[in-house]
Amino acid sequence: MVNLIKEIPISMRGVIRSQQLDPTDRRILLALDEDPRAPTMVLAQRLGLARGTVQSRIERMTASGVLRANSTRVDPEGLGRGVLAEVSAELDQSHINEAVAALGGIPEVLECLAPAGDTDLLIRVVATSPDDLYRVSEEIRLCPGIRRTSTRMILRTVIPYRTTALLGADDGGGAAPSSAPPKRRRT
Amino acid sequence: MVNLIKEIPISMRGVIRSQQLDPTDRRILLALDEDPRAPTMVLAQRLGLARGTVQSRIERMTASGVLRANSTRVDPEGLGRGVLAEVSAELDQSHINEAVAALGGIPEVLECLAPAGDTDLLIRVVATSPDDLYRVSEEIRLCPGIRRTSTRMILRTVIPYRTTALLGADDGGGAAPSSAPPKRRRT
């Protein structure tokens, strides 16, 4: 087991994000779900906002990094990668950077997370077939710094990735959570 | 343990997708990473394609379901959900549909996968804090049909979700994998 927090310098999660989405941003994002390329004029009319507001909000969100690349919307199945799997990996402490760099060089590696607990990395991968998954898993296992891997194939996506419930959460403003414990009223 | 393949009717993965992205689609998607709302005129010029082609390709991809909702691009951290975790859950076979429906009703549940192996569901969740994560995990645990859960907090995103390597893979056409075993040449 290794401590990845200090050892891995490259991280999106470790970057302090200055932008929090306010209700207007979120309304805009929900509207963009209908048509991600809708003209700002149309969005403004639909949302009852000034056109300049919609424009500047979209620009700001785009510039701030709070939105991932558009290509993250692509279903890997559309690229012939119908098999999804999660690979757990234990790392060798002296080759952490090489391991991560090597993993980043494998196209089928979609994402790589460092969890608390009994494994060092959780790697989300895709493949064209179970046999191809074996190949990808081997490729991962042979990365420098990878000591041990375990592959778990995903049989079904029961609830596809979604954020609309978070965006639509009625929580009054900024980043306050909608599902926080209710405030106690004085009685 | 339960067999989720037959029991869960609602699934995106189970739907047969007719659209496979060809090299032109993929070039367009890579160009859209620079600016997801770039005018088709500009994209066409950059890609050396007719404007009508870009337009019809984007329309086709949009209509086919091969792209997820735009809101999936949102980093939950921008919504105050800075804590990410994976919850493993074992299900009670007689309440599977209720379990899934209940999970779908929890805004912090981003995604729900059914893996092969020793657990029934892998649930990706977010929360505002570790304490909030405890609350979310409890909410999940109390869903009908959930028999046992285990929560693993993600400490760091080592490689953020990305598909560009798959899109940019030089594999000649359609959905053929670029990292498939090389064809044996006759010698």
Next chain:
DNA sequence: GGTAGAGTGGTCAATCTGATCAAAGAAATT
């Protein structure tokens, strides 16, 4: 009260759009 930032509505020339068309090219079928 003063200041800074955000939102509003308006303006303008340039750019873009959706829709349509005919022709050419590419792919699929017979």
Next chain:
DNA sequence: AATTTCTTTGATCAGATTGACCACTCTACC
């Protein structure tokens, strides 16, 4: 190989939209 079907291309047009700019208003903060 010939035929059919599909896709791409380039062109056209009136209307829509854009980026940039402006003055004004509103809101939040000091």
